[in-house]
Amino acid sequence: MNLEMKRREFLKVMGWTGAGLAVAACDRPSFITSREGRNHVVSYLEPEEFAIPGVGVTYASTCQQCPSACGVNARVREGRVLKLEGNLNSPLNKGKLCAVGQASLQNHYNPDRITKPRVRRDGRLVEIGWDDALALLREKIGPDAGLNGKRFAWMTDTISGHQAVLVDALMESLGSNNHYVYEPINSAVWRAVCRDMLGDENPRLGIEKARVVLSFGADFLSTWGGAVSGSARYAEFRNAPRGVLIAAESKMTQTGANADLWVPVRPGSEGVLALGIANVLASSHGRDLSALPASVRAQIDAHDAAKVAGITGTSEEHIKRIAELLHERSPSLVLAGASAEGHEHGYDSVAAAMTLNLILGNVGRTIESSAGFPFPQLRARSGNGRSVIDFAQALEEKRFDVVFFKGVNPAFTAPAALRLNELLAGGPFKVALTQFEDETTLLADLVLPLYSSLEDWGTHVPSIQPERNFISIQQPVMEPLYPETRGFGDLVLSLLHMRGDKDYAGYEDYYAYLQHAFVALPADVKNSVTKGVGGDAAFWSAVMQQGVLEFNTATPAALVAKPVAFEVQAAAAEGNGYFLLPSANPNLWDGRHANLPWIQELPDTISKAVWDSWAEIHPKTAAKLGDVKTGDVLRIASEHGTLEVRAFVYRGMHPDAIAIPVGQGHTAYGRYAKGRGVNPYAILATAQDRKTGEPAHHMTRVNASVIRRADVTWNNGSGMDRLVVQGGSSTQVGRKLVVTVSADQFERTEGGRA
Template sequence: MSTDQDRAASSGPNAPNGVKRREFLKVLGVGTAATTMLGCTQEKVEKLIPYLISPDQTVPGVSNYYATTCRECSAGCGVIAETRDGRTIKLEGNPEHPVNRGALCARGQAALQGLYNPDRYRGPMARKNGQLQPVNWDEALQIFAQKLGETRSRGGAGSAVFINQHESGSFPGFLDAWLAAFGMPPHLSYDAGADHAVIAANRQTYGVAWPRLDFRAARLVVSIGADFLDSWGAMVPQQLDFAEARADHENAPRLIYVGPRRSLTGLNADQWIDCKPGSEMAIVQLLGGQASAQAAAQATGVSETVLDAFAREFASSTPSIVIAGGGGADGLEVALAANALNSRGNVGTTIKPNEGYLGFDRMASPAELRALATRMITGGVSLLMVRGANPAFTLPKAVGFAEAMARVPFKVSFSSYPDESSELADLILPDHHSLEQWGDAEPVRGTISLQQPAMDPVFDTRATSDVLIAVAKKDPANAARYPTADYRSWLIGRFPGGAAALAAALPHGFASGSLAEPTTPRPVPPVHATAPIEQSSGNMYLVVYPHPFIGDGRGANKPWLQEIPDPVTKICWQTVAEMNPGTAERMGLANGDLVTVRTAAGSLTLPVLRYPGIQRDTVAIATGRGHTHAGRYAKAGLNPLEILPDGEDRAGGVAFVSTKANVTKAGGYAHIVTTEGSARQHGRGIGQAIAIADLRAGRPGYDSGNANAAEIAQAGGTETPAGERPEGAAQHGEEMPGDASHAFLPGMRSPVANDAQGEQGNPLSNDKGMYDPKHWSGMAKRRWAMTATPRTTSRPLARTGKSARSCPIEQALAPICCEVARWRGFVSSATTRAGKTAAPISTRASCR
């Protein structure tokens, strides 16, 4: 459909570049014909490129499996890496591993896209004339060693800073020893995704950073914003434990979720209590009996009846689990108060500090990094080294880390990928990916989880541990302390039982033993405490929450993690402002309408997504997207940390829920990038639900998609309404209403001759299917795209006898086929090229 102007432009004499329809068709026709003819000629010349030296134990097309440890977060799950033809192609959980027991989360699965990431640093780079330029390793190490020497000779070693990604195992200790050898202070171990308030509270209450939660032993689980199924703490074992507990229909614990936004954890709850952000403390006080339901209702905006029933249920359910999280301004106080509720017999029964996870110890808080930023601005840092962490992105922009980092005289990055922090560096010494290097972790006390290379490095990178050893060897004062060639030898020297024990343990991926790491907490520096959320101004509460897959942003350049729909909103590749449909309706906002969310720190304009699982005065935005310098895929979306004011809870963690915001309609529209057409079932019964009581009693329950479901339930809920039962379904009590019949349909079997099943077929049957000589199709004599019968065959099948059913069209066409083949020069040239020993082409079936 073209407008008049279009037509004038394309067909007029003054349209030199316009392609006429008729010409286009001509070209198309000739092109198609040419392709058809040429496409049937011989295959293009293809090369077979052998290995120079074959990788160890490589059989092409057959996989090797290596047990190693996932380093995508600090939990330390065991993975099995499948490596084919020298390249790792798949990760799965290690079934023997005590932490993840065979499971692996989406972030772990996507580690492969970090390994092969197209934006990875190909090799070391150094800043020359203001630009990062590739250098070779000799030069890069020379620069690094020289800068270390300069820093020390100028007396600046004491003010050098090393920020490492948070991890357990022997590397942190190795790193601190190396820093001490150069006169530098211990490193900062940073994990932006950790809930610092909860870790601090747990230490105070239980003496460990992260106890194991035994959901099976609990009758009631109360989660106050603690998304233990999303990414809060040791996610994989928590998911497994919870799933196992809930699969036991007799003793499944009830889950009540308290919080302004229903996360995946909230959607798994039996009840959601949608309190106002920042009012969680009132709920905890209600449960503890320090406040009345009326006072709590006043503070939270939840009805008093609901809260009263909740308090009574909590009081009568023991043992239970109460956990709190969610990054509020009073996160530490809420977590401490929630932990105190567990003192009524839960500790040791449902909350097990002795089986705690060690991946959350010795972590530096964001408050320490803010203090560091202040020091960097005033020139108090001589040398900054960063490995694996990205503080320039993961701290609120109001902290000003990037600006402060730019003031440091020399910055070294060990990052494998470009990110906001490495872009500011003067020297980049790219680390191996975790699947390319040696290492270890101690995820639970008494288990050493081993990390080994699953493949040779993809690019010209080097393990940071090896770089540190190499640089120490160059330094006359330190060379003697590092007699080992590399970090692997250092690990072997430290491993209980030495090389033999390590070799025996590697196939399993872990060993018993302990690296006896200290688990002492770091002292928290003075925090920049946030004022209560009610003191900020705005028409809605702003809830910033960590994206369940992309997390603090480190997964943003992995397309799998961008593409996988958020488990709650089903959003991909996009940052949206989630709002309650009622509120959106009142403000005249449909899905995709742009709104401006303005706080004291800045504003963002983004599309609205109506989500019923959100408190009516709240707008929620996920973190992790909207990078500026983290590669081609990471640019998608927006970063809510840009509008989050600088402020911390009293444990030094970023207060993600600390401010109100002014939400106004911005005008304009953006398509919502979602995999979900509608969040409702429209009565089709796609997601079936049945009450456990019905299931246990063998009753069919009622269809959750049925508009009359409530009435049916009221009336007893024992009968499926007439007409709901599918045709031919099983007897009463065995079918799900609305479900299609699963009965075997004979007509759906593939029509395969018994003979075609080879050894798997019935040896007594003589069914040859369409290759039977008597089959109507005559296929036994006439095979499509066929040529010669084998010369070794005494009776060429295709020529057996003259059947009366021989196809006349075939007979008519056969001479033409041979002519065409000769005309195209194929037959003669093939014979010549093959030489005298070539197969006689004349046996070609169609040339009689």
């Protein structure tokens, strides 16, 4: 890299004085002469707004790295954003932030961002100006385009707040209702079960109130329902009187790694395990099952602990112990996540888990009604996995002429068996609203570059509201890095203008619209912020400073539990190879963070591997495959494709399963992501849950074989041929680095128990 150029850019951005502080300290002596430097001097007499050289200021905004919508405070100095912290005002994350949230900065400053619109000409994407791009859009979806609205579709990630209102308005203007909200990592089946059994899709889960939490693969410390809020509740749960965490999973999640008791479950038999626990609760502890439908009672009766142990691989002793803990320590909380959901009978397994909550009387104690958010039009449209299957189906039927993508990368996350790339390649006119050249962008006909989340305006309504209802505000924390990128809200608004929509004609830009929307809020909402002092301007500025707007809502009605009938099954028995578990990666997420170097270099919680993929297997599986050691390369083949990936052997797996975390294996997406590791989504089968239609992503069967042994000697010149992990030893080798004490002892010293 040309250092001198780098320094000059630095100076341009920072001004001479600020740069002197930063650069003089940080690398080689500056070669810039004072004559050159004079061109960049910023006068103290005419300061930029808030830009006091050397002094940082903080702006509140909202993190956009996952659908949780945590509040952030951005530290800005000399016009550059330097660091993010959690926003203490946010009732969701209360001043805390996860690794991925910290790494928003690298999303913003990423060297691989798209800086100008691009259009496909002769098969290649070439840069064009915004005027040309918008003219092309007018041709396709303008009022004179003659587009039948039903032939327009939009696929987005989870969307809420005023962006959702604008997207709805655009869809309405076009006469389309084809809005596909796609999140590859979701809890759609859980939400469906909550809707059916509790009458509330997003009930509040009082982890901190529970004395026992039993999780069937619900990784609430990382990818399930919001990592930071889940962690805060967990921390409270661990205070005296200390709650007991039990995890029953086929692959140890981050939550499982923190469990007091972790038990293996054969993939797909989570529902059977739940029945077994219910059976012991009734037979040994006298719990009442009479409120349950007869068919459910019959299934519980038919599954005693011994039988369940045979099916699930969980020992009879453990099943009894779990039931005992759940019975003795009340209230408890039973959760179910991806590994229970991802089968053809996923809904039934989750329903069986939820039935445990009913039996244990947790509804109304640790599972409470979400306070109804007062503005339904702003509520989150929570994504699911089914939408990509429906979308592929519609493409197959050639139902669309124009499709938009925003915040999603289906060309990477959809199973290859859906043939999405093929269907898109020959299909409709594709418009990608994006920051990066990911796999989906590369298929697009028109690419519209967006602001980063730290440059854009927005409002976000978390789907799972904490104790108080609130909207989280996203505001730009610095000037856009690239003049030819645009804000998402601005872009949708300009499309509405193009369509001649009268409702939105009066708003010059998205900022004007947002400000109007806030000022138009009911007086009591505004007064709750301003305490009656100052007018609308004071309200707006207070909301911007706080980063959140809370609402006083009436206490919600109590939940009414309604048992449903279900038919629990175990996945097919022996034979047919191993179950492939495409496990959700806490940091790479569904692959959207693979282009962030901090995240690539952050060791995985379980394997401690960096910059790569790996396949987690149990030592028994390793023995069966031929004395496989961590680092050996396995070939893993489903009927839809083959992956070659290094093994990671540990005792947190069921021996019938092989887990490969999702997120790597990009064929595009910039220098940090491309050509690294493997993408397990690519070889998944397209089976669906029978009740909800969600992808049954945990039931693909694969064969595995060793194709190369790791070489941990130094003598092959190019370094060791191994899985790159942090640290050398997987145990403490008898040293007392982490000392473990019993919960009894903890309660004696810190819980006030005698």
